[in-house]
Amino acid sequence: MIYTDVTGFSACVRRFNATHQIGCSSDFHGNTGVIHYMASVSDVQWLLDVGPHKPYIALMEPQVFLLPTVNKLTKSGKVSGIMVININSSQVIDEDFYFSPDLKCPNDNFGFYSSDNISSEYAHCGSVEWNPAGNGMNFMDFDIPIISLYNETEVQYLIKCYKDHNEPVNNRAQSYPLCAAELHSFMFGAKDTPTCMRRTQQTTNLEVSVFCDPIGDFNVWMTLKPTNKDNPLQEQSLIVAAAQIDSFSLFYNVQPGRGAEHAASSYITLLAVAQALGALNTNIKQNMTDIMFAFFQGESYDYIGSSRMVYDMLNGSFPYIPDASKTQPAFVTLKDIRYFLELNQLALVKNGNVYAHIDPITYPQTKTQTDELLDNLQMATFGNITIKRPDILNQPVPPASFQQFLRSKVKVPGIVLTDHQTEYQNNYYNSRFDSPELINIEEDYTSQVSPLAVELSEIATTVARALYKLARPHATDEESIRANVSTIHEMLYCFLVKANCPLFRSVVSKTESERLSNVSYDAYVGVFGTDQGSLGNFVYRLLGYFTGNLTWTEHNDSDETKDQCKDSDSDQISHYFFMQGPNPEDGYGYCVKSNVNLAKAQSPAFIDGQEDWTSTQYSTWTESQWSSTAFSARVYLKPSPEQESVIFCLGMVVVLMSLLVSYFFNARANILFSSI
Amino acid sequence: MTLMQLFGAIFIAYGPPASLFIITIARNPLRVIVMMAGMFFWLVSLLLSSIWWFAVVPLRDQLAFALTFSVLFQELMRFGYYKLLRKAEDGLQQFNQTGPPDPTAPSGANESTSDSTRHVYAYVAGLGFGVMSGIFQLVNVVADSRGPGTVGINGGPPNFLITSAFLTMAVVLLHIVWNILFFWGCETKKYHVNAIVVASHFLVSELSLLNQQHLYTVTLPVAYCLLVLQAAWAFKVVGGSASSIRNALRWKVHRYAL
Numbered sequence: 001m002i003y004t005d006v007t008g009f010s011a012c013v014r015r016f017n018a019t020h021q022i023g024c025s026s027d028f029h030g031n032t033g034v035i036h037y038m039a040s041v042s043d044v045q046w047l048l049d050v051g052p053h054k055p056y057i058a059l060m061e062p063q064v065f066l067l068p069t070v071n072k073l074t075k076s077g078k079v080s081g082i083m084v085i086n087i088n089s090s091q092v093i094d095e096d097f098y099f100s101p102d103l104k105c106p107n108d109n110f111g112f113y114s115s116d117n118i119s120s121e122y123a124h125c126g127s128v129e130w131n132p133a134g135n136g137m138n139f140m141d142f143d144i145p146i147i148s149l150y151n152e153t154e155v156q157y158l159i160k161c162y163k164d165h166n167e168p169v170n171n172r173a174q175s176y177p178l179c180a181a182e183l184h185s186f187m188f189g190a191k192d193t194p195t196c197m198r199r200t201q202q203t204t205n206l207e208v209s210v211f212c213d214p215i216g217d218f219n220v221w222m223t224l225k226p227t228n229k230d231n232p233l234q235e236q237s238l239i240v241a242a243a244q245i246d247s248f249s250l251f252y253n254v255q256p257g258r259g260a261e262h263a264a265s266s267y268i269t270l271l272a273v274a275q276a277l278g279a280l281n282t283n284i285k286q287n288m289t290d291i292m293f294a295f296f297q298g299e300s301y302d303y304i305g306s307s308r309m310v311y312d313m314l315n316g317s318f319p320y321i322p323d324a325s326k327t328q329p330a331f332v333t334l335k336d337i338r339y340f341l342e343l344n345q346l347a348l349v350k351n352g353n354v355y356a357h358i359d360p361i362t363y364p365q366t367k368t369q370t371d372e373l374l375d376n377l378q379m380a381t382f383g384n385i386t387i388k389r390p391d392i393l394n395q396p397v398p399p400a401s402f403q404q405f406l407r408s409k410v411k412v413p414g415i416v417l418t419d420h421q422t423e424y425q426n427n428y429y430n431s432r433f434d435s436p437e438l439i440n441i442e443e444d445y446t447s448q449v450s451p452l453a454v455e456l457s458e459i460a461t462t463v464a465r466a467l468y469k470l471a472r473p474h475a476t477d478e479e480s481i482r483a484n485v486s487t488i489h490e491m492l493y494c495f496l497v498k499a500n501c502p503l504f505r506s507v508v509s510k511t512e513s514e515r516l517s518n519v520s521y522d523a524y525v526g527v528f529g530t531d532q533g534s535l536g537n538f539v540y541r542l543l544g545y546f547t548g549n550l551t552w553t554e555h556n557d558s559d560e561t562k563d564q565c566k567d568s569d570s571d572q573i574s575h576y577f578f579m580q581g582p583n584p585e586d587g588y589g590y591c592v593k594s595n596v597n598l599a600k601a602q603s604p605a606f607i608d609g610q611e612d613w614t615s616t617q618y619s620t621w622t623e624s625q626w627s628s629t630a631f632s633a634r635v636y637l638k639p640s641p642e643q644e645s646v647i648f649c650l651g652m653v654v655v656l657m658s659l660l661v662s663y664f665f666n667a668r669a670n671i672l673f674s675s676i
Numbered sequence: 677m678t679l680m681q682l683f684g685a686i687f688i689a690y691g692p693p694a695s696l697f698i699i700t701i702a703r704n705p706l707r708v709i710v711m712m713a714g715m716f717f718w719l720v721s722l723l724l725s726s727i728w729w730f731a732v733v734p735l736r737d738q739l740a741f742a743l744t745f746s747v748l749f750q751e752l753m754r755f756g757y758y759k760l761l762r763k764a765e766d767g768l769q770q771f772n773q774t775g776p777p778d779p780t781a782p783s784g785a786n787e788s789t790s791d792s793t794r795h796v797y798a799y800v801a802g803l804g805f806g807v808m809s810g811i812f813q814l815v816n817v818v819a820d821s822r823g824p825g826t827v828g829i830n831g832g833p834p835n836f837l838i839t840s841a842f843l844t845m846a847v848v849l850l851h852i853v854w855n856i857l858f859f860w861g862c863e864t865k866k867y868h869v870n871a872i873v874v875a876s877h878f879l880v881s882e883l884s885l886l887n888q889q890h891l892y893t894v895t896l897p898v899a900y901c902l903l904v905l906q907a908a909w910a911f912k913v914v915g916g917s918a919s920s921i922r923n924a925l926r927w928k929v930h931r932y933a934l
Contacts, residue, residue, distance in 0.1 A: 001832050002825045032824050161829065177826060177834055636825025639834065643826070644680040647838050651687025654845070658692040662699040668924035673792060673915040 006158070006181075006633040008151025009083070010251040012142070014187040014624040016196060016212060017302075018605075018614045022138065023624070025187035026081065026145035032182045033057030033080040034638060037162045038064045048076050052173050055080035057181045059158055062086065063097065067135040074142060081183045083633075085155050086148040086254070086432060098133035098427035101250045102300075106131055106399045106429070110302040110619065112406040113396055118361065122396040130398050133427045138250055145183040147633060148251040148432065161635060176640030184632045188212075189624030194613040196622065212622040216528030216602040217246070217297040219305045220540045221319070222547060224277060224291045226573055226595040227330035229322075236338040236369075239291045239470055241463070242306075242401055243270040243343045244299040245536055246525040249432040259523040260439050260496050261426045265347035265456065267295055268491045271542055272460035272483040277468065278547030280481075288471035289338070295539050296401045297601040298525040300430060302619035305601035306401035310334065310408050311618070312599070319599055320572050328572045329595070334405065339373045339470060340414030342402045346459055347439040347452060348425035352384040354459060357416040359406055360394040369413035373470065377415070380465035380478065383458030390421045398424075417463070436496040443497060453489035460488065491542070495535070496520055507541040507579045509589065527623055528602045540596055544577060548594025553578075565591035572597075682821045685837050689814050689844035693807045696852075706768055707800045714757060714804025714855075721746070721753035722812065740885055747881050751874050754805065754855065758862050761797055769793075794863065795856060795914045802855025806848035814844045832890075839892045843884070846899040850880065853903065856910040876902055 014023035033055040036047050044064060047056055056079050060069075065084045073079040105125035108114060113122040121127060149155050161179040168174065189196040189212035196212040227233065243266040247259025274293050298304025312318035313334050320328050346354070356374055363370060377387045397403060400416045419425050428434045436443070439452055460483035468478050490503040500516040508516070521534040532540065553565065565578045573595055580589040605615040613620055665672065701707045725746035735741045817840050827836040854873045861869030880902060883895045 001830065001836075002820055002827055003823070004829055177828060179829070180824070182824060634825075635829060636823070637828040637834070638824060639678075639681070639826035643834075644678055644684075647684035647688075647841075648680040649684070650838070651684035651691065651841075655687045655691035655695065658695040659699070662692075662695040664924075666699050671924045672920050673795070674920055 003634045003636045004157065006149070006151075006154050006635060008154050009147040009149045009631070009633060010254040011148075011185040011631050012146040012250050013185070013252045013626065014189060015215070016189060016191070016193040016620075016622045016624070018193055018616065018620040020139075021141050021189075021191055023187070024142045024144060024146045024185065025624070026183055026185045028186050030182045030184040030186075030632075031055075031057070031080040031145055032180060032638075034178045034180045035059050035083075035158065035162050035166055035635070037159055037167075040064065041069075044069055044072070046168060046171065047078065048072060050168070050171065050173065051078060053176075053178060054078040057081040057083060057183065059083045059162065060085065062099070063094075066099070067137050070137070070142075074144060079144065081144050081181070082146045083158070083181070083183070084146065084148045086150050086251075087152045087155055099433060100131055100133040100135065100427065100429040100431050101138035102131055102134050102248075102430040103136045103139060104129050104131050104134040106134070107300075107302050107403075109616070110307070110404075111399055112359070112361075112403040115407050122361075127392075128395055128398075128422050130424055131429050132423050133429065138248065138430070145185040146250070147183060147185065147631075148254055150255055158635060165637065176643070177637040179635065180638035181633060181635045184630065185626070186630055187624040187626050189622070193620045193622045196624070197611075197613050210625050212624050213527040214603065214606040214622045215298065215301060215525055216304050216308075216600070216606070217525050217536055218532045218598040219297055219309060219601045220245075220295040220536060220543060220596065221309075221599055222274075222293055222543055222594065222596040223329070224288070224293075224547070225285050227290065228573060229328045229330050231330060233290075233330045233332060233336045235335050237289060238332065238336045238338060239289055239467060240294060240337050240340045241270060241273060241291060241343070241467060242294040242296060242340070243267040244305075244401060245295050245297050245523070245539060246300055247434065247523045248300050248430050249434075249524075251432060252524070253522050254432045255519050258432060258434050259430070260434050260436050260441070261347040262345055262429055262434050263523060264492065264495050265439065265452075266343040266345060267539060268488060268495065269346055269456045269460045269463070270295070270343050271491060271539065271546065272457060272488050273464045273467070274543055275487060275546035276460065276464040276481050276483045280468075284472070288468075291467055291471055292332070293543065294401075295536070295543075297533075297536055298603075298619070299401055301525065301621040302603075303401060303404045304525065304603045304619045304621070306404040307618050308601055308604055309599060310404050311604040314408060319597055323572075326570045326572050329597070334408055334410035334412060337405075337412050339369055340402055340405060340412050341373065341377075341463065341467070342400050342414065342416045343459075343463070344398065344400050344416055345418045345420065345424065345426060346456060347419065349385075349419040349455060349459075350425065352386050352455075353421070354385055354387050354417055354419060354462075355390050355421050356387055357390065357395070357397045357400075357418065359397045359402075359414070361396075362406060362411045362413075365411045366413035370415065373413065373415050373466075376466040376469045377417075377462065380462050380469060382461040382465065384455075385458045385462050387417070387462065392422070395422065417459075436492075441492050441496055445493060445498070445501065447486075449485050449489040450492070453485055453492060456492075457483040457485040457488050494520075495538070499534070499538075502582070503542075504538060505580070505584065506582045507538070507545050509578050510580050510584060513580065513584065525601070528600075528606070532598060540598065541577060541579065541592075544575070544592045544594035544596045545579065548592045548596065550590040550592055552588065553591050554588055678824060679822065681826075681837055682818060685814070685818055685821060685841040688838070688841040689810060689848070690807075692845060693803060693810065693848050696803060697807075701800060701803070707796070710761070710768075710797050710800045711804035711807075713760075714801035715808040716804075717753045717757045717801075718750065718805045718808040721749040722808075724749045724753075739888075740882070743881055743885065744878070747874075747878050750805075750809075751877065754858055755862070757801055758859050761801065761859075765794070765797070768797075792915065794859065798856045798859035799852060799914075801859075802852035803848075805855060806851030809851055810844045810848040813847060814840060833892070835892070839887075839896060843887075843896060843899060846896070846903050847880070850877075850899070850903050850906070853906045853910045856914060857906065860913050876906065 012024035014025050034053045036056045037059045038044050039061045058079055165179040166174055200211050244263050245267050247262045249258050296305035318332050358370055397416050402414045402416050405412045464481050465478045494501040494504045499521055500518050505513040526533050565576045567575050574593050576593050578591055603619040605612045605618040605620045728745050729742045821837055828834045857869055858873045880899050883898055886894055
């Protein structure tokens, strides 16, 4: 009768780094305001010039939700919250629209070119501005709540409420009662990482209060041949193929899957490469140089995953801290890497051109291997794909995990493959618009493969054949290596549209498949904890499925199966998990034994015992805590202040009158009631 | 509707009974006891109505059914309280005597309960009944009124809070008046008075069903008219008259009627 709850929304949350606070938070009791719908600039101007009923909550169409407008609104002091409409994003936006809340120079201070002793012509995107669409909104501090609405019915309801009660007539505001909203998204943390981490660690009462948590997850990596520390690696004996898993957007847990062009295109392609190479005979694998596949998490927040891997490699603790009692994989150091190939943003390829970016500063010292890598890539091209270097030869490498490897001062030869020559093709880098629709993935499940899947499979085949030739220079049978188009198509659907799909169901157990989400898993890296996030977990499982040994087991998901199919404490090389396979009704499944491993993607600034929360070398990003009931929004009619005063005054009058009358009756009782 | 409206509504609905309590009842422990017992009896009637509503499963959605039986149970408990009070009167009278018998008091005051005392108990019991009824009537509305919104987003009436508060005030005062009349009717065996009381209770309650259609222009005036008329009647019953009002309004009080 009074309130209508709005539940279909994602909120902008607060994060911290060593020096700043970014993001949004509401007041403790929520922010209230009169709704004003903005579909064009004139609506914004009306609020700023005329709007008499402050505070307002702006209900904005996405074309109007741009940084200059938001700044004007917040500076005016008239706006106490913003609701952004986010239904069917791609259909609403026209061709010229671009929106990227990341910086114009992503991960600026943590890449290779901004570190000490590097010539400054490349620093801070001096020669190429990678993300010109960037407005940096993700890194600004708003002290109003900003939410993104994704439920179409609720959006229509809000617009109708506005039109019935609030819409100005002849440029004049309506009178009370007005349609208003209340937004709650209170964040517990404040100021910056050192402050809130210090507050979290202090136990002032017996209660534990947590204000923020470091963000991070787990990197997924494996070598094609299992290694053992008893056989240490030779120098320059490893080929590394890498991709990034995560991306972010302004809003927490926004649907559907994000990072489609930014991350999904590359890690799905790399998974297809792993599948193609994993299918090779064991004999052949034994005779190859080992290939390591690495999937990094947390790269969007100043290279969390790759910086940790490089740190561990430099300290001799990659992949595990040396432990004499356990069987461990061989330790990897940076000097062991012969070639480094990274895949980054591959879904918007134009005319089949894939660009190979080479770092101009280390190229003179790594010329031989880098040229070998490039030649093999160019010789292995398949389908309509051409691999070429950017026209400007001394252009730096774009923001990529490879920059962390370069930063280590070890001269690692490497190439980053992307679909863009200079600036990004992606106008929605790290935003809620980097969605399946952007790269033409169908919302409905279809077995007919998409053109994008075909293109990515051609890239995957190219990369797989190139890596094969690099690992086995005298081989002649590289033509037999082909990436599987339908698997790529499935993976695109499962990772970006709906996790509850046949491929994902087949790599989990029966009970787990019943709990699969009906939307996609979030691509945001999330808070570092003991368990891996869902998206990374599926990268892990698919990698194991593609490259591991499958043993048929009789029972599906029973306790006996679990006992037979689990990791042993002393063996850190092999890992086991149970999957029900493509025919779950049959009642049996497979125990997968693989050497796919998880490595902590936790910034070195947060390692226990050596925390450095003010670090400028490593990512110090943390996420604020919020209560489990933190996010709520509701709509109601706001009464005029006059109505409220009238009722209050009436109440006072009634009380006074009744006091007087009661006193009168009591004092004169024996006269008033005397006729008895 | 914010705190201002919340307090406004509370003052409107509970201001009169609160003032009556503070001024006429609070100093007199016996009256407090009688009032509390009255409140308890009303709660018992609520319990019985709830059990009845819960038991008759098919008619749970029919508000009119539950309402009718609730009124019936309230009147039954009113009668029950009358019976209890009648039997307990003499004992209460003994409690009232804190010192030696007062020689200047009107005759008969020391032996049995006088009529005026009986009317006082009827009034106090009615206040107890009414306060409890009023609390349950308005507490949910008041609780919702604390937030920033007012009724109306899905098409309700924006003056819901103030009309509910006034209606509650009317009901509380009506209970006082009904109780006085009811006890007098039982005492003097004028059972038509009891019938009128019960009938008017039914009238006011059933009319409140019209509130669902926002016909506040019907329910409020009827309730207040009934209140004024029956209050006048009750005033006459307890010994008031037009001349006694005139006398009371005089500044100097003549101690002896001449």
